[in-house]
Amino acid sequence: MGKFNENYVITMKDIVREGAPILRKVTDEVDIPPSEEDKETLLCMLQYLKNSQTPEIAAKYKLRSGVGLSANQIGLDKRMFAAYIVDDKGEHEYTLFNPKIISHSLTMIYLQQGEGCLSVDRAVPGYVPRYERIKVRAYDITGEEVVLKLSGYPAIVFQHEIDHLNGIMFYDHINPDNPFQLPENVEIKSVF
Numbered sequence: 626m627g628k629f630n631e632n633y634v635i636t637m638k639d640i641v642r643e644g645a646p647i648l649r650k651v652t653d654e655v656d657i658p659p660s661e662e663d664k665e666t667l668l669c670m671l672q673y674l675k676n677s678q679t680p681e682i683a684a685k686y687k688l689r690s691g692v693g694l695s696a697n698q699i700g701l702d703k704r705m706f707a708a709y710i711v712d713d714k715g716e717h718e719y720t721l722f723n724p725k726i727i728s729h730s731l732t733m734i735y736l737q738q739g740e741g742c743l744s745v746d747r748a749v750p751g752y753v754p755r756y757e758r759i760k761v762r763a764y765d766i767t768g769e770e771v772v773l774k775l776s777g778y779p780a781i782v783f784q785h786e787i788d789h790l791n792g793i794m795f796y797d798h799i800n801p802d803n804p805f806q807l808p809e810n811v812e813i814k815s816v817f
């Protein structure tokens with residue numbers, strides 16, 4: 626059994642911070658069907674996100690609130706991420722291996738308040754342009770191939786996490802000359 630199993634509570638001390646080489650590496654594909662250890666790890670990562678969005682638990686363990694977590698953010702060179710998003714349509718939880726964006730819209734979106742990251746202990750102002758809609762092929766927790774269509778905020782979360790798995794940080798997308806300059810010749814609007 627690996628370190629990150631059902632009895633382990635991930636806390637901020639497990640979260641790798643910017644500057645660590647593993648956050649700048651293209652992560653290795655996970656074997657499919659996934660091993661029990663990889664599945665347990667991914668579920669443990671999902672639990673972090675749920676805990677972090679539950680005020681009493683977050684306070685007890687001093688967790689920063691997060692909606693997505695990639696394996697390299699806990700120091701593992703593995704292509705997998707968890708996401709937990711609560712919106713007006715309900716709760717959406719994802720545990721995915723080897724995700725890949727197979728198509729995307731031309732239109733883009735960005736979060737008015739910018740993006741944050743559990744691996745970044747500072748506010749980085751600026752707009753992060755993302756595709757408004759994406760189609761992702763991945764393997765779910767049982768090892769079944771799935772194709773997911775995402776739009777709006779969940780699409781932003783997925784792009785942030787898949788970027789992590791490719792060694793890309795959110796601020797790499799921010800215009801270095803003017804952080805609030807949006808890309809030109811592209812239809813782009815804010816979310817929220």
Ligand SMILES: [Zn+2]
Pocket residue numbers: 741742743744785789
């Ligand atoms: Zn992040």
